[in-house]
Amino acid sequence: MTLEQFHDELASASPAPGGGSAAAMAGALGAALVAMVARLTIGRKTYQDVSAEFENLLPRADALRAELLQLMVHDADAYRRVMDAYQLPKDTDAAKTARADAIQSALQHAANVPLRVAQACAEILEMAQRAAARGNKNAASDAGAGALMAEAGLRAALLNVEINLGLIQDERFVSRLRAEIQPLEQRAAQRQAILDTVHTRL
16 A cells, blocks of 8 residues: 555554554664665765675665565554454354464464564664764764654554563463563663764764
């Protein structure tokens, strides 16, 4: 769908796409801005010393952007899978057991998708820091905007992980994901340092 169609669907009463897809979009925007700064740095005479660094960074930024665009779709699909599981029959004990298992499996999948979004956004945030500090000075504000988009995507994605964890009964699974969430939350906090760097270069 077009960007306008996605926004219309997001604003509708339909629960999917929702916050998880929006988080992935924010991350993709951050990756696009980082890629732009890289392209504005590579090959420029003033930035010869860091050109190789940004040549290495660029394909990763593009790959994360493409992945996050796919994750926008996967997140909406994951929610629909949860809803489908809740609609399964429960008229016999066997059906109830199968339904409960399907719900738990779908919830775990629905937690894993935004976790991957958060991980990708955290990586983009680190690339934005490099872009802000060493990229083309004329695009420093774009690097800062990329950092803000990546942080928003990261934090929004973690909210979507948390809401699913509250419904998951597998304590080992929940503990593992909570252990992965903690360092991601800490990485989101580097946004202010990036903005400080941007302001010194404006």
